[in-house]
Amino acid sequence: MKKIIALVLLGSYLFAGEIIEMIPYKNSEFSPSLNEKFSIKFELKKDTEVEIDIYTPDNNLIRSLHSKVLKKGKNSIEWDGKDSNGTIVPNEAYNIVVKADKEILDFRKTGGEIVKDLQSHVDKQGHISYRLSKPSRVLVRVGVENSSMLRVISNWIPKNRGKVLQRWSMRDKDNIVDISKLKYAVSVSAFTLCDYSIITNNNKKENYISYFQRNKLKCNTIPNEKQILKRGDRGISKHFYGCRIQERDPRLELKIPKAKTDKQDIPILSNGKRTLIKVTMNPEDEAILEKVKYEVSFFVDFEFSSEEELGYMPISWNFNPNGLKKGKHILTVNVSSFSGQVGVKSLEFLVE
Structure with a gap:
């Protein structure tokens, strides 16, 4: 043996x-x-x-x-x-x-060690750069300071060692918002891959989730009682132990079902009149998140408006646009799980 x-x-x-x-x-x-x-x-x-x-x-x-x-x-x-x-x-x-x-x-x-000295930087064009001393998984998120998350650019994606330049469009996930015009913040986190890991790229035919499901693979992760939190003086990320297919961010739909719309299909709301906002989640993602607690937060024009700390799906919010100026506005919902996933969805609406 x-x-x-x-x-x-x-x-x-x-x-x-x-x-x-x-x-x-x-x-x-x-x-x-x-x-x-x-x-x-x-x-x-x-x-x-x-x-x-x-x-x-x-x-x-x-x-x-x-x-x-x-x-x-x-x-x-x-x-x-x-x-x-x-x-x-x-x-x-x-x-x-x-x-x-x-x-x-x-x-x-081996692996899983939290990377502390990322030397992350955002240039005038909004491009994000950081440096990895070892191959690592990287999480890059963009949001409004002290407000809503607007986009996840890299969700624990494997990256090679060295300087990494992350180009992006400066738009939100739904291509509604020009983030460059806002007071935005960028968060970069990373943990090391297992030593001698091999990173593959350029496969444009199939992603990992599809491959995992098609081959009926399993989440053979390390049980909680065997997970270590430190190795020497280096902390181990809790995301190192997560199943990759379950670490994905939830996919959301945000609708105002009873609102009339304009020619561009943008919902029209009346000032002072309450209307129902409905949020749904992709069933596959809902099955993952129902095992952990999560909260649902609503933002109007990037200002916090309402929250359900013990979230559930589907969820409805009775929204009153009272006090909003006539014209176009942006509604954003964030679904934040206690295990780290964040779902983001925004839509435009008009106030008449």
Whole structure:
């Protein structure tokens, strides 16, 4: 029976056992859709066979790479970015477990460390830049200062190490608001990927959620009682333990069902007359969020207006536009779960 050995850190994520020693990647990212291959390099202390198991971020085994007996010294095994069915995997970060003779290097036991020195910056064009010392998952959100969230630009997306420039349109999620004209704030958070993770990109045919569902994968996450909160002096993000398919932000619909509309289908409200606002959530996302508590907040022209601390779906709000000037206004709803997801939806309405 193979034994799992303790991983020894030699410098920057260089791991070694008695039989096999990993060689750091020069680049952690590649494009299987462009027929690129990824070389996993290592050094053997003896002649032996090597197996590399590749897992989704939710710990589903999707491919095992087997070698013949390799000679002592430096070697490599290539991955073409395909699963065991020959399908190119979606854009994500994949974890590896390396087996050589009786040793197992399980890198799933690394990563998750909160990145503190991101050196994040927003330039005059609104482009967001930050720096990663190691490959990491990154969350980028934009909202109005002390008010509503308007857009999630990057929802824990894997990014390679180095300087990252995040370009965006300066528009909100629903392409209604020119955020550059508001007093907006940008939030950037990150935690490290498991060491020796492999990031795939450029798959435009299928995303991870679709791949997960089509292959009937499971959320094989670490149980709460086995989750550690610190490694040395570094904090571990709670999102590191989350199932990626469940970490997505809820998709919302926001409607004023009984309002009349203009030629552009914009709802028209009467000053001083109450009207019903209805919020619904995508059923798949509702099934995820019903397991955790969440609150629903309403904002009118980016000013807080109402809140339901113990949210539920569908939810209705009896809104009175009293005091609003005639003309166009913006209604925004935020659904914020206690586990970190935020759903955002905005719509324009007119007051007559």
